[in-house]
Each structure stands twice: as structure tokens, then as C-alpha cells.
Amino acid sequence: MTKIVVIGAVAAGTTAATKARRNDPEAEITIYDRDIDISYAICGIPYAVGHEVANFDQLTPRDPQWFKQNYQIDLKTRHEILAIDSNKQTLQVKALDTGAVFTDHYDLLLLATGARYGIPTAFKDIDADNLFHVRNVQSGRELASYLALHSIKTAAVVGAGYVGLEMTEQLTKLGIQVQIFQRSAHILGNFDGDMAEIAETYARQKGISLALAETVTKTQVQNGHIIGLDTNQGQHYQPDIVILAAGVKPNTRLAESIGVKLGTTGAIAVNDRFQTNLPNVYAVGDVAESFSVIDGRPLWKPLATTANKMGRIAGDAMTGGSLRHRGILGTSILRFFDLTIAQTGYTEKEAQAAGYDFLVLKDKKTNVPDYMPKSQTMTLKTLADKKTHRILGAQIIGGAGVDKRIDVLATAMTFKAKAEDLFHLDLAYSPAFDTTKDAVLYTGMILTDQLASETKGV
Structure with a gap:
């Protein structure tokens, strides 16, 4: 019986596990994730904050019991992987709720560790009740709860990619005045500047303030509360809340610790079956590199659609299937x-x-x-x-x-x-x-x- 261990239980990891189960009814499949919520719709978080989605429970339609009942997959939340021994094919696992540490083994290992969220220098090591990230369902709940309990008039959104603009839209609809800080000359870094300017003009028409090519250099904190932001342009702002949406990077810490090779994009290098350079170790989702449909060049585009495709292909590959990755466009x-x-x-x-x-x-x-x-x-x-x-x-x-x-x-x-x-x-x-x-x-x-x-x- 093959023992498959998956690290990460969002889109890519759970998709891979369920595809593996459909291919191999006899395999032993375990998923570990350090979070509380699993298999959640991360892209829906801004809409739940703004009440366009009625409640956060709609973003988490599946729990560990669902995977056990429907797929005989043992999914363990609040479990962190401390170390991996790729020679012995073992993992050191910590149960975060009890502190217990134990060893598990694998025949096939799938890394679906996702991405880590960028924290601008001015916000590193800052612990404040009005500072929020949009990175998982729990962070969305915390933001929504804070908005419900406080009279928020102004917000600073640091970062103007998709998440930053989605949060800006929802906060504006809640009657909050938003100030966007973007370190580059334009919002929407995955667009050309002339196209981004169309969105910038529209944003200003909506009453949104744009601080372009402006970064926060100092965060003023008093009694665990941000009271002011200073920028490289000599400006001072006093928002009621601050939301960080400053981009993501592949979360490769575990992979690098066992010698998994990274690609030119900084994500894990894989072949078209999502195998890494190590035997029996695969990688999918935001931690893994893809390639361009156009010319085969390495690409890293952390998108939910891509993560789901990767997961299905890897789950198939680990259980003898013939699916192969055909690349992406980053649509x-x-x-x-x-x-x-x-x-x-x-x-x-x-x-x-x-x-x-x-x-x-x-x-x-x-x-x-x-x-x-x-x-x-x-x-x-x-x-x-x-x-x-x-x-x-x-x-x-x-x-x-x-x-x-x-x-x-x-x-x-x-x-x-x-x-x-x-x-x-x-x-x-x-x-x-x-x-x-x-x-x-x-x-x-x-x-x-x-x-x-x-x-x-x-």
C-alpha cells in the first residue's frame, strides 16, 4: 500500500489528494496543514469582509470530516511540519494544539505549502490591533470583526494588486475612505502602465486616493495601535486601519531544507508531472513553478486556477496516471x-x-x-x-x-x-x-x- 503525504490543504493539496484517491482506492493518504480552515476560497475573502458574501462559512464548505467520509483521506489541521528527512522519507510533525511532536513516514510526498505574504520593512515586527493581512479565512474574520466593532472612517491599503484593489472596493462600499500606497509608479503591476492608468483614473473618480511611487517608511505605534504612517515622500497619514496586500512569494522553506531545487522564478522547479529533483517528492500550487504556453519559459503566477490544475495532474502522476502539465498564460x-x-x-x-x-x-x-x-x-x-x-x-x-x-x-x-x-x-x-x-x-x-x-x- 502506497503512503502519500501532502503538506498543505488549500486548492492544490486537496485537489491532488482527491485525484490520487480516485485513481488508487487502496493508497493511504494524509494531509497536514497548520491552519484551522482548509480547502477554502481565498479569493472570496474580500467579498465576505464587505458582506457581499453573506458569511465566511460559505468560503469553507469542506472540513476534515468531509474528506474522511467522502475520500477516506486523513486530513489533520493545526499540524506543522518541523522537518523532513528525504533519505529516510520521514517527517517530524507538531500538533499545534497539544504541543505533541511525532514522526510520520511517506512513500510519496507532495509539497503544497503555498505562498508567504510580503511584509514591507516598515511593518515588520509590528504588533497592532488595527493592522491586518488578507491571507486566510481567519484573517478575514478578524478584519470583519474589527470593522463591526469600531467606527472606521479611513483605511490605508498597502499594495495595489488584485487583492489590494478588491479590498479597496469592498471598504469603499462600506463607506470607508481608502488611501492606497503603491511603491511602483502604477497600480496593477501585471499590466502595462498605459493600461493601469485607465484604472487609476477610474479609482480617483470613485474617491480613492492613490499614493503612487510612495512607500511607508515608518509606522508609529502607541499602546498596540497604529496612530500614524510616514512615507518616503515626507507625507504623514493617520488611517484608522491598515491592510497589507503587498504581494506574495513562494513558501519554499521546507523544500529548501531538504535540497529541493528552485527554478529561476524562485519557486520550486518541477517537470510536467510536478516531480522535483528529489525522488518521490512532488510540488504544486503557489510554491511551484510553471511555464509559459507561448514559449516554454519558466513562469510563476500564483493563481487558484493554476493551483487546481497542478493538483489534479500531480495526484494523477503519483498514482500512475498519464496527465501532463501543458503550461499557463497567467490569465x-x-x-x-x-x-x-x-x-x-x-x-x-x-x-x-x-x-x-x-x-x-x-x-x-x-x-x-x-x-x-x-x-x-x-x-x-x-x-x-x-x-x-x-x-x-x-x-x-x-x-x-x-x-x-x-x-x-x-x-x-x-x-x-x-x-x-x-x-x-x-x-x-x-x-x-x-x-x-x-x-x-x-x-x-x-x-x-x-x-x-x-x-x-x-
Whole structure:
């Protein structure tokens, strides 16, 4: 009987374990996690804080008993892995509630240790009742409880990626004035600056203050409470609460302790079956590296969709299946009030770093004809390789219909579509849903013409 041990019980770890069970009814499967909540919808936390999701219990639909009853998986929460001996294939485990330490063994080990959350220098070692991270369900509950018990007028959000903007949206809807601090020149670091500027203008229209290229250098704390923030721009702020959303890094501590090799992105290097350089050791989720569908370059994009794919493939691989990872584009999407923000593939900066000579098309299109009452405008930015004409990336910001177009483009790119292929896609049309020349078809037409001009030297 094979003994499979999984470290980490969120998306990737639990998906791997359940797939392994379906493949092998006889395997002994144990999952360890140091958290209380498991298999939770981390992306829903901001919406539960803002009461758009009725309560946090909806984000945790499964518990250890569910996994035991449905899959015969022994899932142990509040258990921390202190050390791993990869030669003996043993683990030293601590039960956090009792302090007891014991040894377990494995035949196959899966590292699904996720990501660790960034803490800016000014907030390191700060213990304050009004300082919050958005990293798990419990942290969301604590923030929601604090908001319910105190009269909060102002909030500082440190970091302007997806989580930072989602929290900003929800806090604003609760009537709280939000000040965003972003160390770079623009919000949305996974977008090009010209596209991020669209979202910045919109944010300001919503009454949100943006401190761009501004970092907190000093945190003033009094009686366990943050009373002020000083920045590198000589500014002083006095928010009622501070929320850190300053990005994440792969949590590779355990992996490195046993000699697991890291890739160029800083995440664990794996093959297309999520095997590491060590025998019988696999890695998935936010701790593991992926690669680009476009050209095979290593990528680290910590996304729930990617984590679930990785988990399924690893669970299959550990139990004799044939699934293999095909790479990712890093497709992502954000709702920011009435604005939808989405991207897939490479940005200009990433395409330049990869050495591509590419053409950029930026245009505005509506989701439905102008004569329809719900017509809304979206801005599309698309990159195409001048040599091969393959679509390298796309960014779209606008109202209704952005999600449809980004998914069409991501699908086309996955199957190596060229610019001229986009026009030939047979997309559904009705004035209630689309224009006769859909934004994707139009993009293909114009890119094809421009690429032809480039070839002719016009």
C-alpha cells in the first residue's frame, strides 16, 4: 500500500489528494496543514469582509470530516511540519494544539505549502490591533470583526494588486475612505502602465486616493495601535486601519531544507508531472513553478486556477496516471466596481525581456452595438510577434463583455493562434450580446493589416 503525504490543504493539496484517491482506492493518504480552515476560497475573502458574501462559512464548505467520509483521506489541521528527512522519507510533525511532536513516514510526498505574504520593512515586527493581512479565512474574520466593532472612517491599503484593489472596493462600499500606497509608479503591476492608468483614473473618480511611487517608511505605534504612517515622500497619514496586500512569494522553506531545487522564478522547479529533483517528492500550487504556453519559459503566477490544475495532474502522476502539465498564460481578471480588468499572456515589458520583436495594437470597442441601451466601451491592448504573427498577450479594461473577450483570446493563444486566425473565429452574434465585428475579430483584422504592412516595409 502506497503512503502519500501532502503538506498543505488549500486548492492544490486537496485537489491532488482527491485525484490520487480516485485513481488508487487502496493508497493511504494524509494531509497536514497548520491552519484551522482548509480547502477554502481565498479569493472570496474580500467579498465576505464587505458582506457581499453573506458569511465566511460559505468560503469553507469542506472540513476534515468531509474528506474522511467522502475520500477516506486523513486530513489533520493545526499540524506543522518541523522537518523532513528525504533519505529516510520521514517527517517530524507538531500538533499545534497539544504541543505533541511525532514522526510520520511517506512513500510519496507532495509539497503544497503555498505562498508567504510580503511584509514591507516598515511593518515588520509590528504588533497592532488595527493592522491586518488578507491571507486566510481567519484573517478575514478578524478584519470583519474589527470593522463591526469600531467606527472606521479611513483605511490605508498597502499594495495595489488584485487583492489590494478588491479590498479597496469592498471598504469603499462600506463607506470607508481608502488611501492606497503603491511603491511602483502604477497600480496593477501585471499590466502595462498605459493600461493601469485607465484604472487609476477610474479609482480617483470613485474617491480613492492613490499614493503612487510612495512607500511607508515608518509606522508609529502607541499602546498596540497604529496612530500614524510616514512615507518616503515626507507625507504623514493617520488611517484608522491598515491592510497589507503587498504581494506574495513562494513558501519554499521546507523544500529548501531538504535540497529541493528552485527554478529561476524562485519557486520550486518541477517537470510536467510536478516531480522535483528529489525522488518521490512532488510540488504544486503557489510554491511551484510553471511555464509559459507561448514559449516554454519558466513562469510563476500564483493563481487558484493554476493551483487546481497542478493538483489534479500531480495526484494523477503519483498514482500512475498519464496527465501532463501543458503550461499557463497567467490569465487573470478583476472586478473593480463597474470596471472589469483582465489580462492574458505577456505584457510589453515581459515580451521585451523575452526578446520578442512585436507589434502592439491598442483600440476601443463596445461590447454590443452603440444603439443598444447597455452598450459599454472596453479598451483592448494586444501584442503580436512580428516574425510568427502569434498573439503574445492581451490586456482589456472596460465594462461588460471583458470576461468573454479575454477568455476567447486566452483560448486562441493556448492553441497557438496567429493574428490572422482571430478574424476567422466563428463567434456568436446578436445585438443583445455582441457586435457583428466582435472586438476579438476586429483585433485580428487590424493586427493582420499592420503585420502585412510591417512585412512590406510600409
